Amino acid sequence: MPHAMSFFAGFPNGYPSYPARGGPFAGPSTTPEGSSAGMTGDPQFDIFEWHPAYQSCQRYFLDHAQHDGSVQAVAALINITLPFQWTENPITSSSGHPSHSTGPASYNLPWPRHGPVPSSQRQGAPAWVSLVPYIRRLIVTGFDRDGVLHGFFGDDWRKGIGPVQECERRNYLFAAKSVGWAKVKFQYDMSPHESVPFLRPLQNVQLAEIEGAEKTWSQWLAMEDWMVGPRAPEMDESAQDSAGRNPET
Structure with missing residues (x-):
């Protein structure tokens, strides 16, 4: 295991480098031939094949990834809190759910990550956390590399979050073409405490x-x-x- 100081060694041009391959970020690389089918404009995309893989990514993220020190380091660097770190209604695993839920979840956001849980569903229902905010933050900071995505979302990441990644990469291109830097950054800031620390041009295009x-x-x-x-x-x-x-x- 590399020393923590060497984990992000060699920052290029003032931006963080990608984590070294190893530990939770060691995953098979993606080539164009191995890319996932896209959600938009692809007649071959099957939502019923995609959804179980996405759920697998959610479980891995909640049960394993968010508790790993390397994932926590990346999340801290790109300034996004993990579900177990939420001030209100923290979620520590896919089998857990908020101890109480009387408001729009743990963030004072226009789009809550998870909505109020009806009392009839609080028992026995698996926790649900959207992975989209994490995918978006990894993309705009240049961290949506194979090893990082594997470390965050597990072995099913290509099928599960790969199509979402493709959509959000395109959205990032569109945002950059639509407005200036400040407004693009504003779109990706999540709250005063989770603003984007830096933006990088889309990587590995x-x-x-x-x-x-x-x-x-x-x-x-x-x-x-x-x-x-x-x-x-x-x-x-x-x-x-x-x-x-x-x-x-």
Whole structure:
């Protein structure tokens, strides 16, 4: 186990480096051929195959990852609290649930991570925590690397959170294209106590990812001009194939 001081050794240009491969962050690498199927615009995406894998990632995150020192170090660096650290209604495992829940969970956020638990469901119901805030924070700080995602979400991370990662990476590109740095940062700040400490440009970007984002961005611009339905602009078929191809093809 590397010494804690060497864990983030070699910060490039003032930004933290990625954790060394090892410990909970040791996971098989992802190649374009091994990328997960995307949620958006992919006719092969099967929600019923994806959901059990996502639940597996939730269980791993709650039962194991959040209690690991390396995961806690990354969470502290990117300034996001783990469920067991929440001031109100902490969640220590997937089988646990808040001891009480009279308000919109533990954060005073526009979007609570977990809503109030009805009294009829407080007993016997597994805890549910959204993984999206953690995925988003890892992406915008440049930590959505294979080993880190494996350490946070377990062996099923490609199937479980890989599609969410793909969507949120595209959302990050769209945010950067839509507004300036300050407003992008504001969108990813979660509360006064969990603001984003730094933003990094999207990491490990594939050409197919950029082309897919360009195609979807063009569709959004058409939406802004009401060019949808019968008014939708026709795209050249070869251009569609090029812009929309999956990184695994």
